[in-house]
Amino acid sequence: MYSCTKLALAAVAAIGLWGHAASAQTYGFATLPPGTLNHTTASAVAKVMKEKAGMNMLVQPTAGDQVIVPMVARGEAEVGIANAMEVHDGLAKGNKDLRIIAAVHPLRVGFFVRKDSPIKTIADLKGKRVPYGFSAMRALEPTVRAMLATAALTEKDIKPVMVPNVIRSADDFASGAADAFYFAFGAPKVREVDATSGGIRVTEIDEKGMDAARKIEPWGYLTEVKPGPVFVGVDKPTKVYSFDNLFFTSAKTSDAFVEKFLDTLFKNRDDLIAVQPVLREFTPAFAYKQYEVPYHPAAVKYFKDNNIQQQAVQ
Numbered sequence: 001m002y003s004c005t006k007l008a009l010a011a012v013a014a015i016g017l018w019g020h021a022a023s024a025q026t027y028g029f030a031t032l033p034p035g036t037l038n039h040t041t042a043s044a045v046a047k048v049m050k051e052k053a054g055m056n057m058l059v060q061p062t063a064g065d066q067v068i069v070p071m072v073a074r075g076e077a078e079v080g081i082a083n084a085m086e087v088h089d090g091l092a093k094g095n096k097d098l099r100i101i102a103a104v105h106p107l108r109v110g111f112f113v114r115k116d117s118p119i120k121t122i123a124d125l126k127g128k129r130v131p132y133g134f135s136a137m138r139a140l141e142p143t144v145r146a147m148l149a150t151a152a153l154t155e156k157d158i159k160p161v162m163v164p165n166v167i168r169s170a171d172d173f174a175s176g177a178a179d180a181f182y183f184a185f186g187a188p189k190v191r192e193v194d195a196t197s198g199g200i201r202v203t204e205i206d207e208k209g210m211d212a213a214r215k216i217e218p219w220g221y222l223t224e225v226k227p228g229p230v231f232v233g234v235d236k237p238t239k240v241y242s243f244d245n246l247f248f249t250s251a252k253t254s255d256a257f258v259e260k261f262l263d264t265l266f267k268n269r270d271d272l273i274a275v276q277p278v279l280r281e282f283t284p285a286f287a288y289k290q291y292e293v294p295y296h297p298a299a300v301k302y303f304k305d306n307n308i309q310q311q312a313v314q
Contacts, residue, residue, distance in 0.1 A: 026056040027257070028077030030068040033061045033167055037187040037278065038081045038245065041104070044275035045079075045265065052271070053264040064136025064165045073098045075250045078257060083107050084219045084244045084291060084313075085139035091293050099296035101247040101258055102287035105278050106223050108242045109143065111180040112173070112190065112233050115199035119180065122205050123151035125158055128179040131169035132160035140166070144182060146217040147241050150209025173197075185240070186230045186278045194232045202233040205241055219243050221314040230277055244289060244313065249296055258298035262287075284308045 027049075031042035039061060046057040057079075062068050065082040069090035072080035074097075081104065082090075091098050111130070113119045119128065125148070132155060134140040148154060161178045163169045170189050173181035174197060183190050194200045205222070213220055223242040225231045234240075249258060265272060265282070272279040288295075288303045288310045295303075303310070 026058050027079070028060050029057050030060045030062055030071050030077040030080040032064065032068075033165070035167055035187065035189040035192070037107070037184045040186075040188065041081055041245075041276045041279065044272045044279065047275060048268050048271050049261070049264055052268045053260060055260070055264075064134075066136055066138050069098065069248075070095050072248060073250055075252050078249060078253055079261065080248050081245060082248065083139065084246055085142060085217065086137070087246050087248050087293050088219070088291070089139045097251040098293055099249050099251050099253070099299075100291060100293050101249050101296055101299050102262060102282075103289045103291075104245040104247055105281040105286070106242040107245045108185045108223060108225060108231075108240045109182065110185065110202040110205075110233070110240050111147065111182055112193070112200045112202055113180045114197055115201045117179070117201070119203060121151065122147055122203050122209075123153070125151070125180060125203065126153055128158060129161050129177070130158040130180055131163045131172065131178055131182050132158070133162040134165060134169075135162075136164040137166065140182070142217045143220060143241065143243065146213035146220055147205065149212040149216055150206050152209070152212070185225065185232070185234075186276075190232050200233045201235065202238065202240065205239055207239055213241075217243075219313060223314075246291075248293070251296070253296065255296075255298035255301075258296050259302055262299060262302050285311075289313050 029042045029046055032038040042059045046059050049055045049057045060077055065086035068080045068082050069086055071077055073095035161172055166183050169181045170183055170193050172178040174193050220241055220243045222239045224237055224239050225234055226237050227234050266284055284306055288308050290310050290312050
């Protein structure tokens with residue numbers, strides 16, 4: 001009897017320890033390096049998931065989206081954030097387990113130049129040293145080509161400065177090795193370069209050139225931005241090149257995790273925005289877009305249960 005009692009108590013203790021271990025599970029969030037917009041977004045999400053859902057989420061910086069996408073597809077991190085082109089490129093390269101959780105916000109990008117530069121428009125980049133290649137973020141190169149195409153330019157019309165990622169793009173500009181740099185609005189690195197280079201300005205894009213751009217990159221579109229803290233380098237209402245950032249996961253990720261992830265973030269948007277202002281646009285209505293990469297079943301159920309209809313990409 002005594003031995004049975006000891007076994008029973010041991011079993012209860014083991015269950016208690018297991019439950020504690022389960023509650024202490026850490027979930028990975030794969031993202032870009034510190035200084036990027038996506039790293040700040042991942043940090044905001046990790047903070048909210050910990051404080052509001054009691055879920056430990058580890059932000060895992062990587063060299064670029066070419067690392068993030070297959071990493072998440074293999075289940076080495078539960079969540080990743082990358083632009084729509086990178087996720088679709090990952091699917092095309094054989095990462096069949098990729099699943100979208102939600103569209104997050106438009107990723108607005110531009111070619112930035114010094115404030116006193118004679119370069120005013122994309123067309124003015126002709127003959128200039130422009131970042132190119134993005135070997136660690138391969139899906140960005142088509143966006144660069146698409147933006148150049150709005151001014152009837154190709155890589156042959158510029159002096160390509162080969163870079164692995166957007167951080168190097170900014171660093172090369174700051175060091176004087178490039179005449180422009182490519183980056184997303186709202187990123188800490190953009191503010192840093194603005195502060196250390198005497199001010200920057202975004203080059204203007206010709207809306208009439210978007211038909212040519214879409215032949216290169218179908219997921220891109222234009223949005224209008226106005227001067228403000230997020231839009232460093234914008235001194236008047238300006239159309240800028242945009243495409244969606246996506247939260248994505250693996251088909252192997254549990255329904256319970258995906259549902260809790262979405263529910264927690266949408267219910268605590270103010271806390272997200274306090275850390276990452278661009279998440280003002282992260283709403284259920286925006287989050288459910290028509291993409292070729294399938295959504296995780298739990299995400300589909302979440303949107304259906306909340307009467308959210310899937311919408312076309314702009």
